[in-house]
Amino acid sequence: IKAFNANPAGIFISTLSDGIIIAANDHAVQILGYERSDLIGHSALELNIYVDPEARARIVKSLETQKSLGGYELKLRTKTGEIIQSLVSYESIDLDGERCLLSNFFDNTARKRIEQDLKESEARLMRAQSAAHVGNWEYSLADHRMWASEEAFRIYGIERTSPYLQLAEAQRLVTADDRPRLDKALRELLAERLPYNLEFRMKRANDGAERVIHSQAFLECDDQDQPLKVIGVLQDI
Secondary structure, three states: OHHHHHOOOEEEEEEOOOOEEEEEOHHHHHHHOOOHHHHOOOEOOOOOOEOOOOHHHHHHHHOOOOOEEEEEEEEEEOOOOOEEEEEEEEEEEEEOOEEEEEEEEEEOHHHHHHHHHHHHHHHHHHHHHHHHOEEEEEEEOOOOOEEEOHHHHHHHOOOOOOOEEOHHHHHHOEOOOOHHHHHHHHHHHHHHOOOEEEEEEEEOOOOOOEEEEEEEEEEEEOOOOOEEEEEEEEEEO
């Protein structure tokens, strides 16, 4: 019982046939806001815990052919009516000769909120980059891959079919007169760790239009001061 209550997940044990809850640990009680006496002897459907009432039926059907299920994302309703995002796993067990359903769930609401906030933040950043004609890129020194933002691809006039851009492809767009300055700045950045801040001309890949670009870059190092990547920003000015 001590281990059952100490488990960081909320745990229900319910009869498989009619879903009557026969055991609930401390975390299940805390997450859903019920007294244990409110839960025992009642079903999750009766208590309206499942936002999607058909979810349990689908789970029980799946357990006809497999012993356990993991990674379900379900919305659950607390006693106060708050909807929480829950990550749930299920296992079919035998308890005193009766087939039962063991449910483990975590309140995943905070993580989901952080993910949504991050998506919104990224969307705002992309809109700001587009308005200012500013793109950013990162060049990994370990695998020589160059990640670039959507606006960076637009500045270069290259269709973004993946998040990665060939460095040589970007360099080829720089005009012949300005390419030596850009190559020298990159060499000095890698050899002497001197950040660069310069302007150069390039011809967009999609339409050949000549653009003036302001570019800045610096070197990022690890905890042992070993170079990891080049991080850069470019703006169509």
